[in-house]
Amino acid sequence: MNQENNILEIQDLSVAFDGRTVVENLNLSLERGKTLGIVGESGSGKSVSSLALMGLLPRNATVSGSAKLDGTELLTLTEEQFRDIRGRRIAMIFQEPMTSLNPVQKCGAQVMEMLRAHLPKDLKDSKDLKDRVIELFKEVLLPRPEKIFDSYPHEISGGQKQRVMIAMALVNNPDILIADEPTTALDVTVQKTILDLLRSLQQKHGISIIFITHDLGVISQIADDILVMYRGHVVEQGPAYDILHHPKEPYTQGLLACRPPLDSRPERLPTVEEFLNGAQEPIRPSPIDPIGPTSKPLISVRNLDVTYTLKKSLFGKPLQTLKGVDGISFDIMEGETLGLVGESGCGKTTLGRALLRLIDHSDGTILYRGQSLDSLSRRQMRALRPKLQIIFQDPYSSLNPRITIGDAISEPLKVHGGGERRRTLELMQQVGLNPDWYNRYPHELSGGQRQRVCIARALILQPELVVCDESVSALDVSVQAQVLNLLNDLKRQYHYTYLFITHDLSVVKFLSDRIMVMQKGKIVESGTPDDIFANPQTDYTRTLIEAIPRIG
Numbered sequence: 286m287n288q289e290n291n292i293l294e295i296q297d298l299s300v301a302f303d304g305r306t307v308v309e310n311l312n313l314s315l316e317r318g319k320t321l322g323i324v325g326e327s328g329s330g331k332s333v334s335s336l337a338l339m340g341l342l343p344r345n346a347t348v349s350g351s352a353k354l355d356g357t358e359l360l361t362l363t364e365e366q367f368r369d370i371r372g373r374r375i376a377m378i379f380q381e382p383m384t385s386l387n388p389v390q391k392c393g394a395q396v397m398e399m400l401r402a403h404l405p406k407d408l409k410d411s412k413d414l415k416d417r418v419i420e421l422f423k424e425v426l427l428p429r430p431e432k433i434f435d436s437y438p439h440e441i442s443g444g445q446k447q448r449v450m451i452a453m454a455l456v457n458n459p460d461i462l463i464a465d466e467p468t469t470a471l472d473v474t475v476q477k478t479i480l481d482l483l484r485s486l487q488q489k490h491g492i493s494i495i496f497i498t499h500d501l502g503v504i505s506q507i508a509d510d511i512l513v514m515y516r517g518h519v520v521e522q523g524p525a526y527d528i529l530h531h532p533k534e535p536y537t538q539g540l541l542a543c544r545p546p547l548d549s550r551p552e553r554l555p556t557v558e559e560f561l562n563g564a565q566e567p568i569r570p571s572p573i574d575p576i577g578p579t580s581k582p583l584i585s586v587r588n589l590d591v592t593y594t595l596k597k598s599l600f601g602k603p604l605q606t607l608k609g610v611d612g613i614s615f616d617i618m619e620g621e622t623l624g625l626v627g628e629s630g631c632g633k634t635t636l637g638r639a640l641l642r643l644i645d646h647s648d649g650t651i652l653y654r655g656q657s658l659d660s661l662s663r664r665q666m667r668a669l670r671p672k673l674q675i676i677f678q679d680p681y682s683s684l685n686p687r688i689t690i691g692d693a694i695s696e697p698l699k700v701h702g703g704g705e706r707r708r709t710l711e712l713m714q715q716v717g718l719n720p721d722w723y724n725r726y727p728h729e730l731s732g733g734q735r736q737r738v739c740i741a742r743a744l745i746l747q748p749e750l751v752v753c754d755e756s757v758s759a760l761d762v763s764v765q766a767q768v769l770n771l772l773n774d775l776k777r778q779y780h781y782t783y784l785f786i787t788h789d790l791s792v793v794k795f796l797s798d799r800i801m802v803m804q805k806g807k808i809v810e811s812g813t814p815d816d817i818f819a820n821p822q823t824d825y826t827r828t829l830i831e832a833i834p835r836i837g
Contacts, residue, residue, distance in 0.1 A: 292317045292460055292493050293338075298350035298360075300333050300342065308334050308517045311350070315461065320487065320494040322508030322525065324501055324540065326557070326761045327732055329514040331497045332380070335463045339377055340367035354461070373403045376454035378447075380466040385450060386438040393418050393434030396453045403457050421452045425482060443629055444475035448482070455486065462487075463495045468503060469759060472628045472788045473832040480506050480834075499761040501540050502834035505529050513537050529836050535560040543766035545795040547833065550814065553773070554766040554795065578621035578798050582652075583750060583782050584640060589613045589649035591632070591639050609635040610646070611806035617750070622776065622783040624797030624814070626790055626829065632806040633786045634678075637752040640784065641673050642666055653750075671701050671746035678755035680735035684727040691723030694741045701746060709745065716741045716771060733764030737771070744775065752784045757792060769796055791833050794818060802826045 293315035300308040308330035315321050323331045336342050338352055338359055352359040354374060362370070379385040387395055396418045415434070422430035425448045438446055447467060454462055464483065468476040484507060487494055498504055504511060505525065512522040513536065521534045532538045539560030589610055596605035609632045617623050625633050639646045642658055651658045653669070661669065677683040684693055695709040710720040716737045727735055736756065743751055753772070757765045769792065775781060787793050793800055794814040802810040802817070804825050810817065821827045 290316050292355060294351075294353045295334075295338075296351045298334060298337065298352060299348070300330070300337055301347045302343075303345050304347075306517060308337075311514075311519060313512055313519075313522070315493050315495060316509070317493055318487070318491045319509045320496055320507050322504035322511045323495060323497045323514060324499065324504055324511060325514035325520075326499055326763050328516070330517040331514055332465050335377065335465060335495060335497060338463070339371055339375060340364065341371075368402070372399055372454075372459065373457045374459055375461045375463065376457070376459040377463040377465060378450050378454050378467045380469060386446060388438055390437075391434070392436055392438060392441070392449045393422075396421070396449065396456055399453050400456045418452070418456065421456055422449075424486070425449075425452045425455075426478070427452070444471060444479070447471065447475075447479060451479075451482065451486075455490070455492075458490060459492065461493045461495065463497070465497045466499070467496075469498070473790070473834075474628060474828060476503070476834070477506075477832040483507060499540075499763075500544070500834070501529060501537075501762075502544055502836055505836045506834050513540070535563070540763060541836070543763050545766075545769070545791040547791055547794065547818070547835065550795060553770055556766050556770070557763040578618040581619050582616040583619040583621075583654065584617040584784075585650075585652040585655075586616070586640070587614045587650045587652075589636070589639065589651065590647045591635050591644065592647040608806050610639060612649070613806075613808055614649075615801060615808065615811070617782060617784060619749075619782055620776075620780050621799065622785055622797045624793035624800040625784060625786045625803060626788065626793050626800060627803035628788060628829075631803045633788075633803055634754055636803070637675070637754050637784055637786050640750075641675060641752060643675070671697070672749045673752075674743040674746065674748040674750070675752040675754060676736075676739050676743045676756040678758060680732060680739050681727075683739055684735060686727055689724050689726055690718070690730065690738045693727075693738060694745055697742060697746050709741075712741045712745055715775070716744075717767070731764075733760055733767060736760060736764075736768055740768070740771065740775075744779075744781075747779065748781070750782045750784065752786065754786045755788070756785075758787060758789065765792070772796065789833075790818075790829055802829070 291314045295311060295313045298308060298311040299306060311334055313321065325331050337348050340362060342348065348360055350360065393415065397414050400414055400417065419430045419434055422433060427433050427445060427448050433441060433445065468479050471479065483494065486492065496504065496507055508525045510523065511525050511528040513520045513528065515536050520536050521528060521532065528537060532541060536557060539555065539557035542555040542560065543557060545554060590608060590612060591610040593607045593609055594603045595607055598604050613636065625636065627633050635644065638644045640651060691709055694712065695706065698705060698708065710723065713720050718734065718737050718741065757768050760768060772783065773796065776783065785793060785796055797814055800812065800814055800817050801808050802825065810822050810826050817826065818830060821830060
């Protein structure tokens with residue numbers, strides 16, 4: 286690499302919090318107009334390194350080393366000097382658009398605020414600013430840019446929020462764009478459009494990009510060079526093709542191997558830990574005789590509708606409605622894993638919650654073992670709750686931060702007839718949680734460990750049906766592999782029935798016995814994973830499959 290063509294040079298960058306080192310001796314170069322992918326699991330130091338470049342670390346952080354932007358040393362800048370560079374020379378797309386945008390300020394005003402911060406005083410109230418923002422909204426392919434300019438964040442979709450964040454980062458034509466997990470938890474189709482958008486904007490404006498992610502499949506679509514981080518250290522770096530096709534380090538090999546494959550359906554996914562411990566193949570499951578799905582329906586759904594009222598008259602009469610679920614019929618067989626796939630907003634979560642009567646349906650019938658759930662009183666339904674459980678998408682918000690994980694897992698036992706500490710400790714061990722952590726709080730655990738707590742809480746009552754609502758979508762691919770293996774092991778051992786809701790077809794192909802594809806409240810296709818992938822019957826399914834990031 287020609288050093289004269291490098292826009293950013295980092296040497297021996299180290300970051301510590303209250304004396305605990307989280308990034309140690311990081312060295313990297315970013316070439317003008319190129320994309321550097323930084324890959325690693327949560328806690329590896331990816332985001333912390335980038336926040337150091339932006340001067341956004343908290344006061345208890347200690348930063349050492351050197352980071353030069355076109356010869357300007359960033360790490361010694363004052364806050365006032367950083368304000369001049371931040372947004373104008375270096376800009377950042379933050380990981381979570383839901384929380385990065387101000388919920389009480391309109392989208393256009395938030396982007397204009399970033400633009401005004403770097404304009405001379407006499408131009409800050411110019412009427413041309415709105416035109417500049419709307420033009421940028423068009424450039425990032427936002428539909429109805431004038432309307433979105435005047436919309437609040439809650440009024441637009443997740444993919445649209447991410448585009449607003451991209452527009453905000455690009456509004457001052459920065460030299461370097463740091464994209465911190467910009468596609469995590471997005472639909473594969475939205476993810477593909479965001480990656481295509483970043484590539485086209487880079488070509489148009491000559492921007493240099495640092496793209497942070499935990500998924501080597503995603504990074505393969507955009508990066509020229511890749512740097513792999515593990516526990517604050519650089520494990521491996523080099524041209525993208527070399528890292529993806531000839532990884533030298535076991536950690537990189539493990540990250541590549543633990544992604545669910547598209548060309549086969551293994552019994553078990555490899556994990557990073559297995560590669561770090563010297564294994565080359567996944568550990569085989571314990572020799573439990575698997576019981577396949579029976580031909581007996583556990584759940585039968587007929588002509589199910591769920592309708593939302595969008596607008597009411599003065600007297601409460603519905604004036605405008607939306608069908609979240611539209612006339613759906615299907616069965617879930619006992620012992621089956623039924624995958625439910627579709628983009629955000631198609632009605633997947635609504636359907637899963639309607640099955641458990643967590644929300645009301647407006648028409649149709651739900652039968653559990655032949656018994657209509659509609660006819661049950663609240664008291665009867667409560668008695669049935671132990672048999673029907675759900676694992677929510679976000680392990681951060683679905684656990685009470687003031688309750689220890691042991692109490693969180695055993696709480697359903699207390700509600701439904703007496704808690705047993707011994708049963709809780711056994712289940713913690715089964716889902717891979719150290720029983721000594723019983724008195725720990727959720728903030729003391731990683732994302733993957735929190736999700737295991739949520740799984741244990743759902744399984745403590747030994748349910749028959751478990752609805753997994755996007756329960757691995759926000760996890761690192763390495764942690765995702767562990768959780769998917771765990772769900773399969775528990776199913777094999779206890780004969781659970783799963784409704785597995787996701788937008789990721791590679792995950793659902795690995796886990797499911799059968800797949801249903803959902804679009805705009807309707808089931809548009811169903812079949813075995815092999816049939817769906819080999820011969821998709823609809824353009825929509827074909828688009829979902831084609832959008833899955835592949836390492837070519």
